[in-house]
Amino acid sequence: MKEMKTPIINRVAAVAPYCLALLLLASVSVTAATNGTGFTWQYDAPHQQVTLTTEDMTVRVTTGGEVPHFLFWATNTTGTPAPVTYHVQFHQLIEFNDTNDDGTYTPGTDIVARPILSLAAIRWNFSGFITDQEDDTTTAVHFNFTLEEVQGPGYDDLFVQLRVHMNASSPDELKFDIVISGWPWAYPDTSLALRWDLMVQLPGQHTYQHAHQTHYENRTCSFDGAYFSYRNTANAGNTEVPVNSSIDEQTDRTRFYIVYPHFSDETLEHDPTIGLVAPTTPIPGDLVVLFVVGAGALACGVIAAFIIVRRRN
Helix, strand or coil: CCCCCCHHHHHHHHHHHHHHHHHHHHCCEEEEECCCCCCEEEEECCCCEEEEECCCEEEEEECCCCCCEEEEEECCCCCCCCCCEEEEEEEEEEEEECCCCCCCCCCCCCEECCCCEEHHHEEEEECCCEEEEECCEEEEEEEEEEEEEECCCCCCCCEEEEEEEEECCCCCEEEEEEEEECCCCCCCCCEEEEEEEEEEECCCCCCCECCCCCEEECCEEEECCEEEECCCEEEECCEEEECEEEEEECCCCEEEEEEECCCCCCCEEECCEEEECCCCCCCCCCCCCCCCCCCHHHHHHHHHHHCEEEECC
16 A cells, blocks of 8 residues: 555544445535635545535545546536536556657557556545645645555556645636656656546536637647646656647547656656636635534544644644
8 A cells, every 4th residue: 555645644544444434324425614715625425526616616526446537617606507517537657659759649659668557447545635724714625646556566666646736816726736656667768648538518418528629828728618737847856857748639538648758766746737717706705614414423523534624824
């Protein structure tokens, strides 16, 4: 099992199984909100889903050990019209040789150097929520997905973590830190591509489609009322390395490949962002603290163990 690098997350992991067991037995949801910030966060135990909401954007994340799957949409304060839902799924890590020397990954052209690692073969550990507070006001909400185990040999030293952040100062976007170390390189001159898929779901539709009206400018991809952007460098140890990307449009999805150069045995860290182009009207008034559970004592115990509040003085 991979050890979380943040001590406060370790404390959550130690007590989380007991709290989750209690929640599953009770078949309840836990909701918490803070005064005056527009942040709410919820854990739905029966469906193994978490939901994070700001006045502009709502994010739902599956946490059942599957491929990390994020759904996000504009927070709808009026009920009409229904918002477009965007699905983001992280799928593969691909070591490849840049055959056509274009600095990125080209499916069907570049040579794959070792078997592609499906992220579905990874058992993921969800951290629970961490909040930053200043003077009893929530300024940010964070959570992580961390590699717990890879199904298959050859990845004993691999560490992958997706650190997710939403800040009160930018309530219409979600920021990721992608952290990778211990990759078992097959060759000393290959690159690594992270594939993730974007699927657009229109109101009232049960099928997905790829992003339309795609426009690239300054490493920002705008599409259908949302966007994806990334820094053109990542940290590999104490060195900055260049980052490139490519897209592959399918009928029901758009595949993004974020490409990192060979970073040897260093720890790679990169921070792309997804968000909405046009935020909706803010929710009026203040939100109050709310706990929805079957019993008050269970609520207090679960919230204390599952949601850790880090206060910044």
